């Protein structure tokens with residue numbers, strides 16, 4: 001097989017057997033070659049000038065029993081946040097309508113919980129039903145879920161569940177001790193079994209080393225199926241947390257993480273997630289070039305700052321980026337047909353190149 005044909009074939013296969021050595025080799029590629037490879041793969045699977053936008057809302061803030069060393073919401077650290085009990089359903093729906101009016105397609109509701117309690121479920125279910133009825137995609141991140149809770153949320157209409165692996169299995173104990181890596185994998189498996197889409201990624205800049213970043217991405221890519229959505233968060237350093245003074249991660253290393261995530265998970269939306277408020281326009285543009293095609297929109301993440309919506313609109317305008325709209329079932333079917341036809345054509349090119 002010619003080198004070009006082999007590369008093309010490699011680009012089209014979703015693999016779940018990534019090894020650390022080959023992923024490390026991707027990280028070590030010359031920057032321009034890595035960007036070219038990521039952008040090439042990105043264009044085979046997505047419109048390169050389109051970005052999906054989600055809005056985040058913290059529906060319950062602070063007083064969390066967990067010890068995640070990066071988090072403003074852990075009850076164990078003295079941080080400057082306004083704690084808030086579970087919001088009333090009406091107020092959540094008001095915020096969701098506002099997000100929709102500003103062009104968001106997905107509304108992600110997050111709670112500072114280890115896991116939802118039985119008494120919380122009725123309100124949470126009503127939030128899902130209400131947001132769905134507004135015509136938005138629904139996403140929640142509430143901590144660990146049992147299979148029964150996952151089923152209940154799926155039945156209510158929850159499209160996505162966000163639960164991050166956060167870091168590598170090797171670095172994990174330095175960051176969280178109150179739940180295990182396996183607990184996280186179990187929640188992801190419950191979400192999948194219930195039939196919801198998975199949103200799972202991690203944080204970089206936690207003081208992990210380069211091998212940890214390789215290992216995190218290998219873990220995510222080897223999930224089968226791969227997560228539909230992969231948030232890559234740059235640590236937002238929160239005063240009062242144990243990671244408040246950790247050394248900055250080099251920006252190029254962050255961009256490389258995005259590019260490698262794009263290469264390993266070609267069909268997933270890679271989200272340029274927390275940390276954008278500290279990134280200039282050029283840095284964010286390089287992340288889009290590396291294959292990021294989703295962001296959180298709106299001036300607040302859960303408790304930390306995010307760029308103002310009008311700043312994002314301006315940047316998208318400068319870059320000629322459009323925001324994704326929610327496709328109707330008919331449009332989605334049409335897009336799938338087009339995608340299948342393109343892949344068939346590319347496969348026949350691979351075959352032609354291989355035999356010639």
Ligand code: SAM
Pocket residue numbers: 070071072110111112113114141142143144163164166202203233234235236237238274302
């Ligand atoms: N409590 C639930 C949980 O931990 O699963 C849901 C909310 S929690 C805030 C969601 C995710 O946000 C975390 O897993 C982490 O990846 C990310 N996150 C939290 N604080 C962050 C920070 N300071 N910088 C970057 N990402 C952060």
Ligand code: DTB
Pocket residue numbers: 056072110141162164201202231232233236273274301302303304305
């Ligand atoms: C994710 O990966 N990042 C979002 C979302 N999932 C829930 C949260 C980022 C939180 C940033 C810190 C804060 O706002 O407190």
Ligand code: SF4
Pocket residue numbers: 064065066067068071072073074111112113114143
């Ligand atoms: Fe709690 Fe989630 Fe923050 Fe961990 S990341 S302390 S579980 S809110």
